[in-house]
Amino acid sequence: MGMPISLHVRQGADTSAIAAAFAWLRRVDRMFSLHRPDSQVSELNRGVRALADCDPLMREVLDLCELARERTGGCFDALLPGPDGRVAFDPSGLVKGWAVERAGDLLTDRGVADFSLNAGGDIVLRVGAGLPRWRVGVEDPAAPERLCAVLELGDTAVATSGTARRGAHIVDPRTGRRIGGTVSVTVLGPSLTWADVYATAAVVRGPDDLDWLAAHPDHQALAVDGSGSIAATPGLHTLVRRR
Amino acid sequence: MRRITLAVVGTVAALVLLFSYRTSTGGSGGSAGTAPPGIVGPTGTGADPAATSAATVSVNGSVEDNGFGPVQVRIAVSAGRIVDVSTVSLPQDGHSQRINSYAVPLLRQEVLDAQSARVDTVTGATATSDAYLQSVQAALDAAHLGSGS
Numbered sequence: 001m002g003m004p005i006s007l008h009v010r011q012g013a014d015t016s017a018i019a020a021a022f023a024w025l026r027r028v029d030r031m032f033s034l035h036r037p038d039s040q041v042s043e044l045n046r047g048v049r050a051l052a053d054c055d056p057l058m059r060e061v062l063d064l065c066e067l068a069r070e071r072t073g074g075c076f077d078a079l080l081p082g083p084d085g086r087v088a089f090d091p092s093g094l095v096k097g098w099a100v101e102r103a104g105d106l107l108t109d110r111g112v113a114d115f116s117l118n119a120g121g122d123i124v125l126r127v128g129a130g131l132p133r134w135r136v137g138v139e140d141p142a143a144p145e146r147l148c149a150v151l152e153l154g155d156t157a158v159a160t161s162g163t164a165r166r167g168a169h170i171v172d173p174r175t176g177r178r179i180g181g182t183v184s185v186t187v188l189g190p191s192l193t194w195a196d197v198y199a200t201a202a203v204v205r206g207p208d209d210l211d212w213l214a215a216h217p218d219h220q221a222l223a224v225d226g227s228g229s230i231a232a233t234p235g236l237h238t239l240v241r242r243r
Numbered sequence: 244m245r246r247i248t249l250a251v252v253g254t255v256a257a258l259v260l261l262f263s264y265r266t267s268t269g270g271s272g273g274s275a276g277t278a279p280p281g282i283v284g285p286t287g288t289g290a291d292p293a294a295t296s297a298a299t300v301s302v303n304g305s306v307e308d309n310g311f312g313p314v315q316v317r318i319a320v321s322a323g324r325i326v327d328v329s330t331v332s333l334p335q336d337g338h339s340q341r342i343n344s345y346a347v348p349l350l351r352q353e354v355l356d357a358q359s360a361r362v363d364t365v366t367g368a369t370a371t372s373d374a375y376l377q378s379v380q381a382a383l384d385a386a387h388l389g390s391g392s
Contacts, residue, residue, distance in 0.1 A: 116364050118366075134363045134364065136366055137365040138366055138367070139366065139367030150362055159366070
């Protein structure tokens with residue numbers, strides 16, 4: 001399986017900037033994919049490569065994962081026991097958001113001022129001068145073919161974590177148990193890296209506990225449970241457009 | 244072809260498979276036929292979009308693998324709106340056939356729903372294992388590419 005990454009540019013499309021962004025994403029995939037036995041992260045986990053022999057980006061991601069563990073009170077943890085019981089470094093919960101944020105920065109740095117970059121539901125948005133805000137549909141976790149809200153968004157990052165699509169794939173690092181039930185949490189913030197980390201942590205904490213996000217005033221969150229009930233941080237109500 | 248389209252509509256949609264899983268080869272899969280992604284008839288390549296703006300244009304989504312084989316959808320776009328969704332390729336194994344009889348109508352509804360909601364993009368729990376919806380996203384992207392919206 002793979003993950004689609006789509007880029008929509010409404011103004012100032014520059015093919016060399018777009019090629020650079022996708023080249024970066026492919027490079028990150030080669031380095032950090034656990035599904036590639038020859039990736040640096042796989043070799044690190046097998047003990048055939050030392051951290052010092054990895055690209056400096058590995059150290060950067062390792063440090064970010066540690067920061068994420070601290071900021072979420074342990075609700076995000078990249079060091080988890082694998083199927084064989086050995087602790088493995090699995091940064092994939094952080095790497096995607098980080099890589100896509102950087103890809104967005106690459107576009108911005110090269111003069112692409114308007115884009116929607118969407119990697120499996122994790123999105124970086126930039127709105128060019130004179131253009132309307134992006135309309136982002138939030139899937140209903142109980143019925144992903146339906147949207148439960150539409151957000152009109154400017155320059156921001158959007159990440160959703162949940163149990164809808166892949167079933168119980170999120171593990172509570174504090175207990176080792178998989179998160180059950182049907183729930184999704186969408187987090188908006190200035191950085192996709194952190195929106196993604198906080199969305200995952202919010203699912204672990206439970207959707208009725210969004211108060212801890214108040215410690216991050218630049219962030220907003222929307223939680224949807226299996227019955228379709230929606231909880232949102234106060235600042236988000238102004239962004240929701242009913243269909 | 245793409246450069247011409249870009250110049251005309253100022254819109255680009257790109258797609259890449261990333262963080263790839265090795266696909267399951269357990270199913271026989273069969274070799275359902277797939278088609279190159281992008282705009283297909285009736286315009287042919289290099290046609291002037293202005294001349295066909297009122298016509299219905301078909302766009303193939305990218306080919307996605309759902310673990311049992313390739314999945315590809317085709318959408319029909321008329322005047323910048325999606326008017327129909329069909330499948331180009333579905334895996335031949337029994338499992339997919341059972342899923343697909345259910346999933347394809349859903350998928351069709353999703354594209355039409357997303358259209359009616361006038362959304363540019365969609366956020367949801369990571370779609371890594373859901374080839375159907377990935378392919379729909381690809382088709383939506385292709386629609387942006389083809390419609391100039």
